[in-house]
Amino acid sequence: MKDHTNTEKNAATEARTEKSVRAGSVKKKHGIYAAAVSAIVIAIVIVFNLFVSSIPEGTLEFDISDKGLYQITQQSVDYLGTLDKDVSIVVLSQEAAMDKMILKIINNYVKLSPHISLQFIDPVVNPSALETYGAQENNIVVTCSDTGKTRVLKLGGIYGYEDGLILYDAQAAYTSGQYKPVAIDAEGQLTSAINGVTSDVSHKLYYLDGHGESPLGTMASDAISKSNIETATVSLSKDGSIPEDCELLVSVNPTTDLTGEELDLLLTYLKNGGNVMVFLSSADLANFNTLLETYGLQMQTGIIADQENYYKIYAQQYSYFCIFPNLSTSDSITSGITSDALLRHSSGMLETTPLRRGAVVSPFMTTSDKALLVVDENTMTEGQYILGATSVETFENTDDTESRLTVIAATDLLSDDIPTAYSNMDIFLNAVNANFGDAQSTVIPTKSLDVGAIKMSHPIIWGALFIAVIPLAFIVGGLVYWSRRRKR
16 A cells, blocks of 8 residues: 555556656746747848948938928929939038038938039048139039039038028127028029039029119029029119110119109110110109009009908908919919919009010919009909010011010019018029029029928827827737737
8 A cells, every 4th residue: 555655646646747757848848939039039130231331411301390391392303304414513611520411301312313423522631622623611512523623612601691501690690690490492502503513504684773773582582593694783874775785685673763764765675675674662763663654554643452361370461452463374484383372461453455565464463353543442453464575576577586575563473571482582583593594493492491390290190190190009919919829
């Protein structure tokens, strides 16, 4: 009986031992499996990191700011896709010392076109490069060997006074010597420079002076500069003539009238195929209005209010006087524009019979037919008024030469305080380029660096994604994995 009991104890001990061995074997296998999985995961992470590090900088970066500060716009992308001349960008600065945003944008240009090459030259190490390129330290030199043209850009400039890829606050710079970046114009400057050095054509615009004209405005001047249009000023009374190389003569909101001699000069210039653009807000300047009426346009006394096309969000401030005009879909100046313009306290015109019988008037910007011409609170005339128009006369016996008078009664079109989301600058630039038959402008506006204005596009969507969707996905995934492991 005792032996039988001992036998049973030994059998139980052996069973426990065997079970322990088997458990140890299972644990060992699990340990090996876990180690193997860990090694594989680590290897995958290492390989993935090596792969990601080999991807060109910026490929996996996405700009979610509402102004697109860190990306090249589609307008530049399309232009660079048509580039057929080799362009060299030489940066006279230490690469390591450059602003990362500017460096990223410049590198993106190289990626977007095989015709663009990039070179960094440290002027401290190679001081002779400054003399070679006729530039200074922290300049960017854009050259085209095919045309022999060169454009020198500054990395930094003063907003409103001096061009630069980064623009600094003027007040801080001039009063305290502190350079606070307020805007970025890297894309605008680079695209303009590439367009300028590769183009075989050039154009000359003169601003009329001597009649209390207003300055063009920073945004409009910037658009002209980026279009690579050369500008100068002419005073008809002082100079006595219009320069022979003048392709377009522009008068911006004159406050005093032309003399009889100056009017004759302008009419003769137009009769010989010249181009004139006038921004006019007064019907009291007799000779300016004679110029308009010769080509079929008549300024009206009063301010335009539009009961149908007015901005309701500005109604408390401007009433019916802040309007969005009707843009012609058949005129080349406005046919491709898809966003509204914004005009405040504009003047208006009516079409009359041109004294130049070959002149054809084409309005490209008008009010609705419910507009009011307001002289005072007791004098208002309802109707449709012209806000912008061209009058073109073609001379069929002289190689189809034509003259073009462009009149815009809405001087507010050029105001700097109107956001770039409105099409004011596009209308202005198209009206200018219509005088140069071969002009192809690629103008990228300056982008503000105002911290308060940099926001995520679709913030609710992004917030929901990172706060709710992604965390919830991890939680659900973890629960599913845990549930499956329990059932094994």
